[in-house]
Amino acid sequence: MSELKQRLRDDLTAAMKARDELVKGTLRMTLTAIGNAEVAGTEARELSDDEVLKIIAKEAKKRAESAEAFSAAGRTELAAQEIAEGEVLAGYLPTQLTDDELAAIATAAVAETEAELGEKPGQRQMGQVMKKANAAAAGRADGGRVAAAVKALLA
Secondary structure, three states: OOHHHHHHHHHHHHHHHHOOHHHHHHHHHHHHHHHHHHHOOOOOOOOOHHHHHHHHHHHHHHHHHHHHHHHHOOOHHHHHHHHHHHHHHHOOOOOOOOHHHHHHHHHHHHHHHHHHHOOOOOHHHHHHHHHHHHHHHOOOOOHHHHHHHHHHHHO
């Protein structure tokens, strides 16, 4: 079992003992998503820590999007619940990159692509640059933020 998944299970047990409904519900939903991913496809398999981390990030993103939708609809109590669940999940995610760190990664990806191509990459080579930038960011920044940083350099 992956270390992160075991940590989630241990924290779920602690939340049950402490009668913390917010953490208990959030971790149960997350562990269910992980279980669904493990049995998806033709053969059941154990997920690695990186794959579990991606699922947690996806769940956190869902919470943020739901909170935004509830806020827009005037459902502040539901938005607050989603925000609280997102904060629980954020504790399992690596710290997010600052804008300066993200700009440095984007600049390095552009320079690396420029060295490969022999010319300054343009908008047509954005996919190549994004591949390098996303690998360097490794889940520490949202794809939209990475894309915005790269797009600003290529424009």
